[in-house]
Amino acid sequence: MLKKMATFINKIWSAAPVATVILGVALSASLFFAVRSAVFFVAHPPRSERAQTVATWMTPRFIARSWHIPPRVILRAIDAPNPPPDGPMSLRELAEYRGVPIAQVIAEVEAAISDFRPEKPAPRRKPGAKGEPAND
């Protein structure tokens, strides 16, 4: 079987060397991406487990939608201008705008979330951790 394969490869190699190489690479790549896709679907945790921590790059409306909370609740809690003066405003930009530390804004958001949805509090980030969402 191996001998037949070797003969076959030799045949196509002599007919079209560059194309044969590309074919080999393309087949490997196909397998690579196919495996990755399969792993993704198998290993992806179900939706309910994916809880996002509040991150500094998020906008108030994004947080509201993510936690299924009316936007005005969040906007009010963090004293955000509505509409924002210069396009969407992330929490970090809002902290600068208000002149308060970002940690305070995040605390306000988390408090608002807990108040509105006491049964499903926002996962607390470890202190000092960067504002990265948990499932990134």
Place this chain on the structure above:
Amino acid sequence: MTETVFGLVTEFGAYVIFVSAFLSCLALPIPTSIMMLTGGAFVAAGDLSFWSVGFSAYLGAVLGDQAGYLIGRTGGTALVERLSQSPSRALVLARAKTLVDQRGGTGVFLSTWALAPLGPWVNFVAGATGLSWIRFTIWDVLGETVWVTVYVGLGYVFMDQIASVAEIMGDVIGLLVALAMVAATTFWIRGMLRAKAERRNLETQEGVALPPEKVMEG
């Protein structure tokens, strides 16, 4: 990555989506797919309107494709050769040409969304090989409509899972492009084998030896 892209959109709004779509159609390594997903997420959050995101992306992509086509047409083969100096680019360029030659408009259409990594190269080659501008534009516009709809749509639906969506889309598109290349190289190799067999038949029939074939590009 998601954080950076989100930051860019909160700072610059829909303009950055336009610029990103435009530049990526000129083969610059910009993660426009993530940018588009992010745009969709912002629409879902209510921070940006669907029209500003969709229009920016669409206009950027179509204009970028037009620019690529124009560069191919004016710069012609010389520029295409210079751009394909790096071996990996040359490979992709050769594949793009085959696609354009065989299927013209369909090739352009598919390269805007399903085989998006090949897109910029198809634009250059379409211009350089003289594919009619009208044919190019019609199929390009249709394809970009699909691309914008799919990516902004996915961003909208999966607003808070952008990174995951970007990952799986990358894998799916990568798989499609790889399969397309398997198909194309198989076609080429079979053609070459057939051509060689025909040469051998000719030699035996005529009873003469044909001059040895120059080693052609495989």
